[in-house]
Amino acid sequence: MVGEDYLWATQLGRLMSVERSTLLLSADDVAACLDMGEAIAAVREAFVAYHAKRAVMPPKSYINLPEHGGDVRSMPAKVGTDALSVKWICSHPKNPERHGLPTVIGSLILSDPATGWPLAVMDATLLTAYRTGAAAAVASDTLARRDATTLGIIGAGTQAAYQIAAISHVRKLTRVTIADARIESTQRLVEALTKRAPHLDVRAGTLEEAAGEDIVCTLTPVHTPIVKRDWIGHGVHINALGADAAGKQELEVDILRDAVIVVDDWEQATHSGEINVAMAAADLRPEHVRGTLGAILDGALPGRSDDEEITIFDSTGLAIQDTAVAKAVYARAVRDGLGTPVDLVNTARVPFDAVLTQMRT
């Protein structure tokens, strides 16, 4: 009993200190708090909330930094009643070569909607990778055939492993085929995956072989389609994640025309998602697009109707995903005592007249 009382007092003390401070969560702290199952649940909930108007998401703001070959985005959102955040994240493809830094560097501020208090400041780089994988998992769970067991990965960059880990949560995978011209990256991933999941049939393959699997994830930054219509069989589900800017596209337009297309968000998909080029060229019309994943999850639109349909999830990445996963990370950090409480905001009111010391008289 003494032990329990002590534990309770300690946790209460910690909770109170956390509530009067801001929890700093380093990249390592966030890594310790991220759980793919939780991320998938949080992202699913966020999509539903957004469709049901229980989430608010202003458009992403971009600041282009052409002199550095990169850009930075601010992504504010609110999900449900208690999750509110802004993510501030750069994409600087020249970082690795020029500065020995990652391409993507991001931070996120999670706030209490009731007061605006910053509950946490956290690294958002790994969180972004998780929420992107989680979105593909939610889409695959919703749109892929029930009996889908094989996964094709086109593009063996960092996101590939997140896709595989995430989708393993929603379908019982038996084979993964990875296609990328960069043989080293492909081989590294094949080896790591083989080691981690010895029961899986893991192989490096051609684009056509990867595109022939039940679920296909496209993860490349190309401007000219690399996935041909002929390669896509009946009943395949495609997660199209590579296109994230006007002009980018990975799938031949005939695939889009023959498929049920589901977007994460109309605005973003039309401007920067897989469908942006075809829509701008009027090769694809709005009526070709079924609607949002949230609408299907919320029951407002039908999903896959039979085992023959090709389905496509056009994922651009939404701020609501970040907010929902950040809230899950914060909850786990508080629960497990991770992170460093810091004084960022001063609860005491600043003396209203302190600034008068700065008068020029």
Place this chain on the structure above:
Amino acid sequence: MVGEDYLWATQLGRLMSVERSTLLLSADDVAACLDMGEAIAAVREAFVAYHAKRAVMPPKSYINLPEHGGDVRSMPAKVGTDALSVKWICSHPKNPERHGLPTVIGSLILSDPATGWPLAVMDATLLTAYRTGAAAAVASDTLARRDATTLGIIGAGTQAAYQIAAISHVRKLTRVTIADARIESTQRLVEALTKRAPHLDVRAGTLEEAAGEDIVCTLTPVHTPIVKRDWIGHGVHINALGADAAGKQELEVDILRDAVIVVDDWEQATHSGEINVAMAAADLRPEHVRGTLGAILDGALPGRSDDEEITIFDSTGLAIQDTAVAKAVYARAVRDGLGTPVDLVNTARVPFDAVLTQMRT
């Protein structure tokens, strides 16, 4: 010489540790780094840079939180080549009463445009008060008569002291008249100011008396004009700061029509500044507005042409002001060794396959 070498080595060590980390600047740290003279210089430079297209500022994003009677805004901007930030700031008027917290709580992330690295995370509450005062000072310096010596303050809330302190940097003040129906707030400010600047003639006055001074600052959240045309004499300069949302206005429309109007930003002023109601009602036309303060500072538009004109600066508060002042705060913190370097981002690449431990197999 030994001393200098040691100092140099210490500073270099600090600089390097700062460059590989993120500087956490608490409200107290920021308070110690804010200097009104520097803030004014930074804001002036930001306005010029924005006009000269050396600054980038996407529109503010709002998330309304009606269930808490407040809102939160994300304000990203880049100024010049080396200042890049996002401010995330709430306005919760019920905070003091409900939670014992300030109405405005904000945080800011300052990043290196070259890499996206978060250089600093800082409290932005006091910074916001400074940059708002600084904008009025820049406008007063640009638009008020050279021989202006008296200042009228309408609204004795927190911002009043910042206006007085800031404007004292650009004109030699001899008298300050403060008008507010809240007698206690007014008296507190009169007393504090009298103590701080004994040479000043400081008095509580009526709205009409305050509006009769050479420079007038309006700082109230009213929706019906409280400043009458008859009260405004020839040659007066008005800083209109209270209106920050559609529907708010402090000045009778005849004042607007008879004055040279200068805005901080066309978009924001039209939507939420002092001119928003008159513009929406077509009581005021775009040609009534001379242009932006930045255009005048940059020499592209004329300012005051004679000592008879009434001039108005419609200030809505711009993200570029925050970015510029945050950069000045950061520079001073690095110079003076303030703040706490923390590990937020991990410079080491996350092992690409670590997430595979989260596979469901």
